[in-house]
Structures are given as C-alpha cells and as structure tokens.
Amino acid sequence: MKIIVDTNIVFSAILNTDGKIGELLIDSEKQFQFYTSDYLRYELIKNHKKLKFISKLTDYEIEEAKYRITKYINFINVEIIPKHLWLEAEELVKDVDVNYIDFVALTKYLGGYLWTGDKQLYNSLKLKHFTRIFNTKELWEKRESLLNK
Numbered sequence: 001m002k003i004i005v006d007t008n009i010v011f012s013a014i015l016n017t018d019g020k021i022g023e024l025l026i027d028s029e030k031q032f033q034f035y036t037s038d039y040l041r042y043e044l045i046k047n048h049k050k051l052k053f054i055s056k057l058t059d060y061e062i063e064e065a066k067y068r069i070t071k072y073i074n075f076i077n078v079e080i081i082p083k084h085l086w087l088e089a090e091e092l093v094k095d096v097d098v099n100y101i102d103f104v105a106l107t108k109y110l111g112g113y114l115w116t117g118d119k120q121l122y123n124s125l126k127l128k129h130f131t132r133i134f135n136t137k138e139l140w141e142k143r144e145s146l147l148n149k
Contacts, residue, residue: 002112
C-alpha cells in the first residue's frame with residue numbers, strides 16, 4: 001500500500017523517532033511503501049533550527065534522526081504530476097492550507113493514501129469525500145490488521 005507522508009508527519013517522527021509515528025515509518029516496510037514530495041527536503045533544511053530548538057537535540061542528533069526517518073521514504077519530483085491533478089488537489093485544499101497541495105496531488109497521482117497529522121486538513125478532506133487519507137491512529141490500526149492476517 002502506497003502512503004504519502006506530509007511534512008508534519010516527518011517532523012513529528014524526527015522529533016520523536018521512538019514514538020508511534022517513528023515506529024510506523026521505520027517498522028512498516030512490509031506493509032507500506034512511503035512517499036513524499038521532493039519539496040520536503042527543502043523543508044527539512046529550512047526548519048533545521050526550529051527542529052533543534054523544539055527537540056533540544058544536537059545538530060548531529062537531528063541529522064541522525066532525519067536519516068533514520070527519511071531512509072524509508074521515497075522522494076518524488078512533483079513536476080511529473082499532470083496539471084489536472086494539481087487543479088483537483090488545489091480545489092481540495094484551498095480553504096485549508098495550499099501548502100498541502102503537493103501531498104494531495106501526489107496521493108492522487110500515485111493512487112495512494114495521504115497520511116497527515118493535521119486535523120483541520122483531515123476533517124476538511126473527509127467532508128469533501130476524499131477518502132484516501134489516514135490519521136496516525138487509523139494507519140496504526142491498518143498496519144495491525146495487516147500484521148494479524
């Protein structure tokens with residue numbers, strides 16, 4: 001199953017690699033294939049100081065956490081996504097946060113499921129009948145059900 005992870009999921013995992021989100025990313029390669037926008041690489045660089053401040057980790061520890069988490073994620077150049085999917089994604093996110101457009105467009109392009117920790121985005125997309133979305137609790141339950149088969 002293809003899972004597209006957004007920025008807040010990756011940041012949460014970096015801040016706590018031993019938490020549930022980190023565990024899902026690190027220990028689910030038999031159940032899920034993780035993808036994200038290549039723009040996330042820029043976000044990680046841009047927000048390094050913020051991650052360091054929030055986590056109280058050293059530069060080395062932040063880099064180590066980034067490596068541990070991102071090595072399980074396939075980064076996709078979003079320029080390959082057709083324009084009509086960008087327009088559909090824009091319609092879905094324009095009233096919440098347009099910064100999510102690439103994750104929604106990538107979800108549509110790959111035929112996967114978006115994994116987000118943003119409750120406002122999650123609720124808005126659900127109201128618009130966008131069902132290819134998981135929050136962390138749902139993805140955890142999905143993995144557990146796949147492990148128990």
